[in-house]
Amino acid sequence: MSTNVGIAGLGVVAQGLLELVRSNADQLNVIAGKNLSVKRLASRRLRDGVDLSEIVFSTDLDDLLNDDELDLVIELIGGTDAAYDLIKATLERGRGVITANKAVLATHGNELLDIAREHDVPLAFEAAVAGGIPIIAALKTRFPANDINWLTGIINGTCIYILTAMAHDGVAFEDALQNAQELGYAEADPTFDVGGMDAAQKLAILVALAFDVPIEIDSVYCEGIQDITIEDIQHADELGYSIKHLAIGRQEEDLVEMRVHPALVPKDNLLAKVNDVENAVQLGTANTGVLRFTGPGAGGHATASSVIADLTNIASGLYRHPGIGGGSIRVRSIGDVSSAFFLNIAAADRPGVIASIGETLARHSISIASMIQKKEEVIRSVDNEIIPVVILTNTVVERELDQALEELESLADIAAPIKKIRVVDLT
Numbered sequence: 485m486s487t488n489v490g491i492a493g494l495g496v497v498a499q500g501l502l503e504l505v506r507s508n509a510d511q512l513n514v515i516a517g518k519n520l521s522v523k524r525l526a527s528r529r530l531r532d533g534v535d536l537s538e539i540v541f542s543t544d545l546d547d548l549l550n551d552d553e554l555d556l557v558i559e560l561i562g563g564t565d566a567a568y569d570l571i572k573a574t575l576e577r578g579r580g581v582i583t584a585n586k587a588v589l590a591t592h593g594n595e596l597l598d599i600a601r602e603h604d605v606p607l608a609f610e611a612a613v614a615g616g617i618p619i620i621a622a623l624k625t626r627f628p629a630n631d632i633n634w635l636t637g638i639i640n641g642t643c644i645y646i647l648t649a650m651a652h653d654g655v656a657f658e659d660a661l662q663n664a665q666e667l668g669y670a671e672a673d674p675t676f677d678v679g680g681m682d683a684a685q686k687l688a689i690l691v692a693l694a695f696d697v698p699i700e701i702d703s704v705y706c707e708g709i710q711d712i713t714i715e716d717i718q719h720a721d722e723l724g725y726s727i728k729h730l731a732i733g734r735q736e737e738d739l740v741e742m743r744v745h746p747a748l749v750p751k752d753n754l755l756a757k758v759n760d761v762e763n764a765v766q767l768g769t770a771n772t773g774v775l776r777f778t779g780p781g782a783g784g785h786a787t788a789s790s791v792i793a794d795l796t797n798i799a800s801g802l803y804r805h806p807g808i809g810g811g812s813i814r815v816r817s818i819g820d821v822s823s824a825f826f827l828n829i830a831a832a833d834r835p836g837v838i839a840s841i842g843e844t845l846a847r848h849s850i851s852i853a854s855m856i857q858k859k860e861e862v863i864r865s866v867d868n869e870i871i872p873v874v875i876l877t878n879t880v881v882e883r884e885l886d887q888a889l890e891e892l893e894s895l896a897d898i899a900a901p902i903k904k905i906r907v908v909d910l911t
C-alpha cells in the first residue's frame with residue numbers, strides 16, 4: 485500500500501519537507517502504515533541544489549491535477565489566487581489537500597472546507613498557524629467536556645522579533661524592522677506583518693476551531709505595532725509589564741471577541757517571556773485551566789514537520805474534519821470590550837493638571853491603578869514644560885474610555901493625542 489503525494493512550490497517549506505521526508509522515510513512509513521512517496525512537484529522554477537531525483541518536476545500546477553496516480557497534494561506556494569484554484573480543483577477531483585497557507589484559509593476556508601466535506605476528502609492545515617506548534621491538532625480534538633473560554637497568542641514572528649529587539653537592545657522600531665528584513669524574518673513589504681493582518685488571519689482560523697464558528701477574517705479587529713515606541717516599552721516595564729503583539733479570541737455566551745493589537749502583558753505571564761521569533765498560544769479551558777504551547781512559529785523544518793504530521797495522519801486514516809463552519813458568528817465590537825488601559829498623556833507640568841485628569845477620568849467611572857509622572861522626559865518647553873504622564877487604569881469598557889480621552893484631549897493642558905494601549909491579563 486502506498487500514498488502518492490504531489491507538492492506545489494519549491495520554497496522554504498517545500499525544501500524543508502523534501503529533506504525531512506527523505507531523512508525520516510522509514511519511520512514515516514511505519515507511522516503511516518504505508519509507503520509515503522513524493523511522486524511529483526510543480527513550481528514556477530527549479531531551485532539550485534535541491535535534489536529532485538525520483539520526483540517528476542514541472543512548472544505547470546495543472547500537472548498535479550492531471551496526474552491520476554496522486555492521492556493528495558501539498559500546497560506550499562502561498563497567496564490566495566493560484567493556491568485557491570489548486571486546492572479547490574484538487575478537492576473537487578476527490579483528492580485530499582494539505583496546506584500551510586493561512587491566507588487562503590482565512591479568505592476561502594469556509595468554502596474549501598465545505599468542498600472537502602462534500603467530497604469526503606481531507607483538507608489539513610496544521611502548518612498554517614504557529615509553524616511548528618501542534619495547535620491545530622490540539623484545537624481539533626475539540627476538548628470533549630472541556631470548553632475553551634479564551635485563547636491568547638503571539639503568532640507573528642516579525643512583530644515579536646521587532647518588539648524583542650526594541651525591548652532588549654533599545655533599538656527604534658524602524659531599525660529593528662530593518663534588522664528583521666536583513667535576517668530574513670520580515671518580508672520586503674512588511675506591512676502585512678507589522679500592521680497585524682498576518683496575525684489576524686491566523687486568529688480567525690484559531691477562533692473558528694476553538695469555538696466551532698465560521699472563519700470570519702473581516703470581523704477581526706486589527707492593529708499593528710508601528711506606533712509602539714521605546715518609551716512605551718520602558719514605561720510599561722516600570723509598571724511591571726512587557727509589550728507584545730497579541731491575538732485574542734474569547735467567547736462569552738454567543739458573543740465572540742477577535743482582536744489583534746499591541747498589549748501590555750504582566751511580566752510573570754508566559755507570553756511576556758516569549759521573545760525573538762518564538763510563537764506561543766495559551767488556551768483558557770473550563771476544566772484543565774490554562775494550556776500553554778510555545779515553539780518555533782516559522783522555519784523550513786519546523787513548518788515541514790507540521791505538514792508531515794498532517795501527512796501521516798491522513799495516510800493512516802486518522803484525519804477528521806474540523807468543527808469549523810455551520811452557524812453564524814456574533815462578534816463583540818472593540819468599543820464593547822473591557823480592558824485595563826495604559827495611557828501616555830503629554831501634559832503641562834503645572835499644579836492642578838493631574839487633578840483635572842483624575843476628575844475627567846472619574847466622571848467616566850475610570851479609576852487610576854498606577855501613575856508615573858516622567859518629569860525628566862520633557863517633551864517640549866514653552867510656557868510650561870510638557871511631560872509624559874503615564875497612567876494604568878482599572879478595567880473599563882473601551883467606548884467609555886474613548887469618551888474620557890476625547891474630553892481630556894480638549895483640555896488646554898493636554899498637548900498631544902493620548903496614546904492608549906490595552907492591558908491583557910488572561911492568564
Ligand SMILES: NC(=O)c1ccc[n+]([C@@H]2O[C@H](COP(=O)([O-])OP(=O)(O)OC[C@H]3O[C@@H](n4cnc5c(N)ncnc54)[C@H](OP(=O)(O)O)[C@@H]3O)[C@@H](O)[C@H]2O)c1
Pocket residue numbers: 492493494495496497498526527528529543545559560561562563566584585586587611612615781782783784787
Ligand atoms: N516559511 C515559513 O516559515 C512558513 C511558516 C508557516 C507557514 N508558511 C506558509 O507556507 C507556504 C509556503 O511558504 P514558503 O516560505 O515556503 O514560501 P516561498 O519560500 O516563497 O516558496 C513559495 C514557492 O512557491 C512557488 N510559487 C509561488 N507561486 C507560484 C505559482 N503561482 N505557480 C507555481 N509556483 C509558485 C515559488 O516559486 P519561486 O521559486 O519562483 O519563488 C516558490 O518556489 C505559505 O503559504 C506560507 O505562508 C511558511
